[in-house]
Each structure stands twice: as C-alpha cells, then as structure tokens.
Amino acid sequence: MGLSELDVRAVERLIWFLHRDGGGVEYRADPAEFLEQRCQEFGLEGTARRLIADCDYGGLIEAGVHPMAALFFSQVNGLPMPLYLERIGASPERVNEFKAAFQRIHGGA
Amino acid sequence: MTGLVGAAATVHAPLILGMPKLAPEAKRVAVDAGFARLRSYVEQCRPDVIVTISSEHITNFLADDCPAFATSSATTNPVQPEFGLAEAEVPSHPAFSSALVSAAQARGVPIEARDGLRLDHGTNLPLSYLTPDYAIPVVPVIVNTVWQPLPPMAQAIELGFALHEAAERSGLRIFAIAAGGISHWVGNARHGDMNEEFDVRFLDMIRHADLAALSALTDAEIDVAGDGAHEVRSWVSVAHAAARAGLVPEVVLEETFVPGWNVSVYQVRWIRAER
Numbered sequence: 001m002g003l004s005e006l007d008v009r010a011v012e013r014l015i016w017f018l019h020r021d022g023g024g025v026e027y028r029a030d031p032a033e034f035l036e037q038r039c040q041e042f043g044l045e046g047t048a049r050r051l052i053a054d055c056d057y058g059g060l061i062e063a064g065v066h067p068m069a070a071l072f073f074s075q076v077n078g079l080p081m082p083l084y085l086e087r088i089g090a091s092p093e094r095v096n097e098f099k100a101a102f103q104r105i106h107g108g109a
Numbered sequence: 110m111t112g113l114v115g116a117a118a119t120v121h122a123p124l125i126l127g128m129p130k131l132a133p134e135a136k137r138v139a140v141d142a143g144f145a146r147l148r149s150y151v152e153q154c155r156p157d158v159i160v161t162i163s164s165e166h167i168t169n170f171l172a173d174d175c176p177a178f179a180t181s182s183a184t185t186n187p188v189q190p191e192f193g194l195a196e197a198e199v200p201s202h203p204a205f206s207s208a209l210v211s212a213a214q215a216r217g218v219p220i221e222a223r224d225g226l227r228l229d230h231g232t233n234l235p236l237s238y239l240t241p242d243y244a245i246p247v248v249p250v251i252v253n254t255v256w257q258p259l260p261p262m263a264q265a266i267e268l269g270f271a272l273h274e275a276a277e278r279s280g281l282r283i284f285a286i287a288a289g290g291i292s293h294w295v296g297n298a299r300h301g302d303m304n305e306e307f308d309v310r311f312l313d314m315i316r317h318a319d320l321a322a323l324s325a326l327t328d329a330e331i332d333v334a335g336d337g338a339h340e341v342r343s344w345v346s347v348a349h350a351a352a353r354a355g356l357v358p359e360v361v362l363e364e365t366f367v368p369g370w371n372v373s374v375y376q377v378r379w380i381r382a383e384r
Contacts, residue, residue: 012171020168020189020227061297067336068167068255071296081300090298098301101369105130 003063007048011060012069014042014052019072027076055079058088080106111283113276113354115154116379117147117361118287118315118344121163121234122372127192131369143362143376144238150378151239156284158202159240159247160209160272161232162343163288164254166295168229177260178213178220178268179251180206186249189229194237199228202246205279209248212271212278218264226251231340235288245284252346254289254339262326265342269349276354287347289340293372299335301371307334308365308373311341315377316360318352344377351379 003011017023017038027034032053039049051059055077057070067088074084082098129137151159168189169179185198206222213220228236232249240247250268253259276283291311292304307330314322323345331338351358356379364374 009171009173012167016167016171066167066172066255067296067300069296071300072167085298085300088298090300094301097368097371101131104369105128 003048003065005064006043007046008064010043011048011052011065014038014044015065015069015073015076017042018076024076028078057084061088111276111280113273113350113356114156114282114284115150116285116287116347116351116356117150117235117239117377118347119144119147119235119376120290120372120374121231121288122293122370122374123192123230123234124370124372125374126194126230126234126237128369132367133369136364136367136374139362139364140367140374143374146361147376147378148239150380151284154284155282156245157281158205158279159236159245159284159286160205160250161236161247161286161288162250162252162268162346163231163235164340164343165226165231165251166229167255168227169223169251170253170256172256175253175256176219176221177253177264178218179226180210180220180222181224181226181249182206182222183225186226186228186247188233189227192230192234194230194233197243199233199236199243200246202248205246205275205281205283206248208279209250209272209275212275213268216267216271218267218271219260220250220268231288235286239286252340252342254337254342259328259339260342262324262328262342262345265346266324266349269346270353272346272350273353276350285347285350287343289343290338291341291373291375292334293337294335295337297336302335303366303371303373304334304338305365305373307331307338308375311344312360312363312375312377315344315348315358318348318358320349320352323348347379355382356380357382
C-alpha cells in the first residue's frame, strides 16, 4: 500500500488545507463532492485518493503519511480519539483506557 | 536591568486546555496552580518581550518547506483556534526577532524569519496561561521536531546562547518560555504512551543545570521517549540561555503521570541565583 513521496506530500497538503486553511467546512458539507472537486487540484489519485475517501487512517500512516496529519484528518472528520486509536491499530488496552476517560466526561466514546 | 530576566518551561499537551476534565480534579488543580505560579513569575519579571521556543504541529510547515528553526518578522501573529484556544492576534517585536535571527545565524543556526506564523497550541497553550491578555509582545521561535531531518541538539544549544546574546544587546527585558515534551507519542499507535524513566532523567538534567548531560543527549536516546519527545530541544535551548544569563532552575511542578491526558506535566522556572 506504499505511496510515492509525491503522493504522500499531496495527501499531507490536502489535510493541511482541511485542518488549517478552512477547507474542513467545505469538506464536511459533502466529502464526496469535495474530493471530486479538489483531488485534481491537490494531485491526489489512485491509492492516495482512495485512502482519503475511505478515511483509512491506518492505511495513510502505513503508506507514509505523517501520523500527526492522519490524526488531524480524523479530527476534521469528527472522529473521537479512542475510535481513531482503534482504527490505527493501537492496543486494546490503550483504546479502552481512552474510551473510559471519554465516557466519563461525555457519556460516550 | 535588561537582558534575559527570567525563563520558564512547560509541557504543552493540548488536552490540558482542550479537554481538561479528562484528568482527575486533583491533577487539574495542581497543573492550574503550576501555571498560575509561572504567570506570577512572568509578571514579577516585567518583561518587555517574551520569546517562546516550541515545536509546531503541521500548522505552518510541511515536509517540503520546513526550516530547522523559524521565527516571525511580522508585527502580529494569529492564534490557530484549536483545542479551546480562541482566535486572537498576538503582538510581536520585529526588532528583537531580527536581532535574534542575526545572533543565531552568526552561531551557525539555520533560522529563518517568516512573514507571520500561526501560533498553534505548541506556542499558545503556555501563553494562554502565562499572558492571557497578550499584552506583552511575543517573538515565537519554532523548532522543527516533526519532519526529518530534525535539527541537531548542538543547534538548539547555539540557539540558546544566541538568545542570551541578543537579549544582552537589546536593552530590553526578555523572558524566555520553552514549551513541549517531555516523553510522548503523537498520532501513532503508541499515542498515550509515556516513558517515565526518560522524563525523570531529563528533568533531573534540567533541575541540576547539567548542561553537559543535556548536550550529550542523542536522537536515539530521545527516540525511546517517543517522537514527541524531540520537543525537549526547546527546553535545552532555554536551559543554555538561562545558564549564560546567570539564572538557576527551580522545578515548579512535577506530575509524573496525569491519566486521561496521558502525559507527565513538568514545569520549571529559571530565577536569579540571589533570590
């Protein structure tokens, strides 16, 4: 599932736009439409585009995207931290630890 | 008196501000008290300029454009509204920024002045506690601890010496804040892990102003404390600046593990020896 360095940088640049530059609002309104409009602009295609479209955080990290960028992408998607950790393959103990902490303050993960 | 009049260091774990209630109340109270003590110390030092040294978190720089060290040449820098941080414009001090760049470059530190930096929680979490009204100009220095290759520790040390020199020449009262660390992993499968042994060892180096030990820290030693642990470069810079300025370290807060935030919270201040 490796990506070229060019693809990795393109993914990170897209996430930067989502996290930092206000692209998150446009993305959350209609992720599919956003990707349709923006993937060409950011040079995302093939596997890179699929990993983003699938919100495959573990796959992004495995492909070489910086984990911090993957974490930010999960936040753009509104994914709570415990579920993010679960999706990237953190230990069940760690996931449950965070789930318990989040449930304590939110009543849910 | 002018020059480096005081300094502090603190972790900048975003959940401290973003999700405070994840931590047990007693720990939160202790951390708030630590920040209050540091804030009081900043006020006591009456700085004209605060210099922050911190990592950032893919807020300003991507892999293909990431200086080893960066500061801002702008008159103000915006806060990145994240983790409970409100939007704001933080005044800067371009003249001191320029002086610091010159002093650092003269020492071989590859630092760049950019036309404005967004201050993410790395810089701004401490500021939001220590100078919440942003009444004091802040010169932010960003250390790359995200994208390989990271700057060598020797450059962080030279940055510290340069900070002292620029402060001495400035005719201004300068206060330095180091932010980041200590052990932690960010965004990967070990997120939430810590290395308490490393934390204790590192804090002891700071506590005893053991500059030789700090200088000898290798990236391999830091790696075992997590990718986020490389943020200790900011502490090392400030420890060296403070030593040159005749300031001595005093540990303000030592919470070795805060569950929920899953971090150690350490805070240090450097004070005049005669106090």
